[in-house]
Amino acid sequence: HPETAHTCCGITMQYSRAWLRMHLPSGRVLYYAAPRVDEHGALSYMGTHPMTRKWTRITTYGGKLVENITQAVSRDVLAACMPAIEAAGYQIVLTVHDEIITEADDRPSFNAAHLAALMATPPPWAQGLPLAAEGFQTHRYRKQ
Structure with a gap:
């Protein structure tokens, strides 16, 4: 209606x-x-x-609408963590689907585990959402 x-x-x-x-x-x-x-x-x-x-x-059909919702919410979760990533000193240079590619100083405090922890922090509107992230360090972009 x-x-x-x-x-x-x-x-x-x-x-x-x-x-x-x-x-x-x-x-x-x-x-x-x-x-x-x-x-x-x-x-x-x-x-x-x-x-x-x-x-x-x-x-x-319903399944396609659910896929659209899933992809949209995933994008929103990724976008929500980006300010915290930049505030931590990582320079975001590219996003590809569910990936964030950053540049950072070559120091122990900037590492894949720290970046993954920032990415796995749910935004306020998604508290309780189980998130996980992983990453790796490299000098050139590539798929893991």
Whole structure:
């Protein structure tokens, strides 16, 4: 029903004014334009087609929405730890998905274990979220 909000596991979903909004625990909102459920129960929304890059109706399903939520919350957790990482003296030079690549002085106080501990600290809006991180030191970027 329009204007009705439903909350589950910290995610609030609301349909109103031609938008499906998913409010994430971080406060960020995912928007799906012109959502529609057809006569067969299939969910679709308007968006950019991944291949043609044209604005079109995209069919989706619950699992894909859960994937979008998971990736968005993961990004928000990563973004939330970045100020503490920089405040600790690490210079963030790049992020790749769930990785943070930093440069730091070559001193014992700057090490992968310390950086991993900073990354594994849940933000205030995600207290109790089990987080873990690991890392390594190298002179050039590479996948571990």
